[in-house]
Amino acid sequence: MSFFQEPPRLGNQYDEDVLLRSYLERVLPPDLKASLEDEFRELGELSGGYFYDFQLRDWQNEPVLTQWNAWGQRVDHIEVTPLWKEAQELTAKRGLVAVAYEQKSGDRSRVHQFALNYLIQPSLDIYSCPLAMTDGAARTLVSLGNKDLVERALPHLTSRDPATFWTSGQWMTERTGGSDVGLTQTVARRDAEGWRLYGTKWFTSATTAQMALALARPEGNGEGGKGLALFYVETRGADGRMNGIQINRLKDKLGTRKVPTAELTLDGARAVPVAGLTDGIRNMASMLNVTRTWNAVASAWMMRRGLALSRDYAKRRVQFGAPLAQKPLHVDTLAGLEAEFHGGFLLAFRAAELLGRMEAGTATEEELLLQRLVTPLAKLTLGRQTVHVASEVVEGFGGAGYVEDTGVPRLLADAQVLSIWEGTTNVLSLDALRAMARGGALEALDVDARRRLAAAKDAGLRPGVVVVEDALGKARAWVMEAMKDPAGVEAGARRFAL
Ligand code: MFK
Ligand code: FAD
Missing domain, CATH: 2.40.110.20 (Butyryl-CoA Dehydrogenase, subunit A; domain 2)
Incomplete structure (x- = not known):
């Protein structure tokens, strides 16, 4: 009988995500977590089921620009893909932007909002791009306090009604x-x-x-x-x-x-x-702050999607007498990627937590300094990680990973943008230096890291602690050296940031 390979499948993307669930357990108060659980589970179901299937069916559709109508008038109409049209409805109804402004989850509103997006966006074909900018625009209008524009635009940008929602x-x-x-x-x-x-x-x-x-x-x-x-x-x-x-x-x-x-x-x-x-650039900064946080969390959800598909495929693909999931070297390869993803996830959500505390007015002075530094660090680090992980994901599918209608190559092609838009790796490395130049930010990062290392030590996580202490030691040594040679600071900014 002919052999046909079973494709990878996804289950409920909330229930299957051990990392997300343990993280939410840690950072959300129990009552809040319990009250949000249904919402997370529903989006997890849509993400692994209806929208993932839709995404696979819709893979060839692309937006189409019509510049002129039949009568010679300029119309400049863009028809978006069928999936994007549904994504717009879903966004409004589920409050994928609104949650951050309703503040029902207090200073955890950003964690709440980004957890929702992390669950659903991998199946929405980068609809996160307009949402990140919509969120950034709403925050900028609020921060700059232009009353007329806030009254005019904010109700649309944060609407839960698809008929009035704007991007x-x-x-x-x-x-x-x-x-x-x-x-x-x-x-x-x-x-x-x-x-x-x-x-x-x-x-x-x-x-x-x-x-x-x-x-x-x-x-x-x-x-x-x-x-x-x-x-x-x-x-x-x-x-x-x-x-x-x-x-x-x-x-x-x-x-x-x-x-x-x-x-x-x-x-x-x-x-x-x-x-x-x-x-204008200074006034745009709160927008960049929000969109760069989206970018970091988007990198995390893209890594997670690639790994979820890879793990499932490893159970279905048999080579040399056993599923890949039983081949020690394949398992080791996936475990390394998983570890990288975990680190990235925690850094991205740390940026989200800090943004939420800043917006709710509960951030300490130290957290404000951290927020300014962690945002570019998270954006640039995860942007690079995601390209690496996506490339390994493609390879982990073998030749099928290179074939468009498996949906796998798209992960790599999409990942590559994350280190370019919203500021490239180099530009954000320089931004991180600028954040440190204001004073206090590096110290705040150091204090925060030491506090976390102490907690990790108490929890018996010694091997990880040694690795992080070593990295921090190198970063401190780099700063000491850099102070002796200011010209070398700029050239080394990227190595330092990463
Ligand atoms: C999937 C989710 C993601 C969705 C993505 C959506 C689609 C993609 C959309 C885009 O790509 S939009 C375009 C994004 N473009 C960038 O990110 C620009 C990259 N370039 C930089 O970030 C440069 O560093 C910058 C343009 C800011 C440098 O310009 P300048 O003129 O040299 O600015 P300068 O002197 O460094 O800063 C001007 C002021 O802004 C200063 O304040 P003061 O006037 O009070 O001194 C800075 O402190 C402030 N500033 C700059 N960057 C800041 C900031 N403040 C806070 N945070 C920052 N990051
Ligand atoms: P350049 O600035 O020319 O950079 C080229 C290279 O030089 C990069 O590697 C960069 O890291 C490096 N470089 C630059 N300056 C330095 C320095 N001082 N030191 C060391 N290295 C440096 N922009 C918008 O405004 N709105 C959008 O909606 C938008 N959407 C986009 C969508 C996509 C798909 C893409 C790819 C880009 C989009 N952009 C958008 C543009 C994006 O933000 C820019 O492409 C990006 O910021 C880089 O700018 P650039 O293309 O001019 O590259």
Whole structure:
């Protein structure tokens, strides 16, 4: 009889995730955890069942841009994939953004929100991209305290009703630079009715968003990031026509192919300054803080999905007389990846915890310093880890891992973006140095690490403690050396951060 290999299958992604459940047990008060358990289990079921099957069926669909209608009018309509349409409904109904703003889980609201997203997003084809930016925009409007814009946009960004829910874009990168955003060439001009933007935005993901926060230079302002201002833009007018915005094309990308990432021309787009007419980059920082935390947690959920598929496949694939799950070397390979994923998961959720405490106003001074440093460290570390883990996952499936309709290659192609967008590894390593330069952050990290090491020692986890102590010792030695040679600091920033 012919042989056919059974594909990998997923069960309930909450019940099967020992790490997530033990983590939530540790960080959520028992009553809160009990009250959220049904929600987690339902999303775990959808993620391993309905949406995973949908994702496999939907794999060939991609967003389509229609620039003109039959009568020659510019329409710039993007049709997203069927799965993305359902993801939008689900997001609103399950409060995948809203949970962080409702604050029903107090200073654990971010842990609650990110646990929900961690469970469901691996099956939603990077719909997390618009959600991260939506969340970042909501936080930025709240932080900068523009009352009119908060009243106008926040109810939409945090809505639980699919009919009124909005997503937001984040328009920073231009042809001149995505790292050095201070080179931005888009200008803002004031006329009798207000401000209008003129320029090109070179990478705008989730271009179906109803609004965006955009950087532009008010005419007459100086150069650099200080001369930029942060603007609020609604993408369409009340008549449904584009607001002085043209979508030139969708990018043809290595991965994230379900995400419509466009090049835009802004030709008189109406815009409203969010907070004054300078310091746009500083004002964008709370958005970056949120989206980089999403990026770190997204890296964790991508690693987890790859490993869940690999573990299941190892039970089904027989080579040399036994399932791979019984071959010591294959088991050892998966165990190494699992350990890497566990470390990454805990770092990403640490960033989420700190963000939640900062937003709820319960963070100590030490935690505020930690939050500023841990966010870039988590984003950059997990971004690199995920590429490595995804590559091993592909190899662990052998040739099937290289064949698109198994769904496995997509994991690697999508993982590669995590170290590029929201600031590359190098740029975030330099950001971590900047965070430390303010003083106190490295000390806060050291104190936090020592406290955790002491607890680990008490729990009898000696081998792990030795490894971490060694890494901390190296980091301290690097700082001492770096202080003697400031020129070497920049060159070594990435090694230090990782
Ligand atoms: C799946 C989940 C993920 C979803 C992803 C969504 C899709 C992807 C969308 C994108 O990729 S959006 C584009 C993301 N772009 C970046 O992340 C830009 C990367 N470049 C940097 O981060 C540069 O470091 C930066 C542009 C900030 C450098 O510009 P400057 O002009 O040299 O800024 P400078 O002087 O370092 O900082 C200006 C101010 O901002 C300073 O404050 P002051 O004016 O008070 O001195 C900084 O302290 C502050 N600042 C900068 N970075 C900060 C920050 N504050 C807090 N946190 C930070 N990270
Ligand atoms: P560059 O800045 O040219 O960087 C090239 C290399 O130089 C990198 O390896 C970088 O690490 C390195 N480098 C840069 N500066 C330094 C330095 N000082 N020291 C050492 N090394 C350095 N942007 C948006 O604004 N909105 C979006 O919605 C958006 N969506 C995106 C979606 C996708 C799929 C992708 C791939 C990108 C998206 N981006 C978006 C853009 C993204 O944020 C930028 O591509 C990224 O920040 C890097 O900028 P760059 O492409 O100009 O690369």
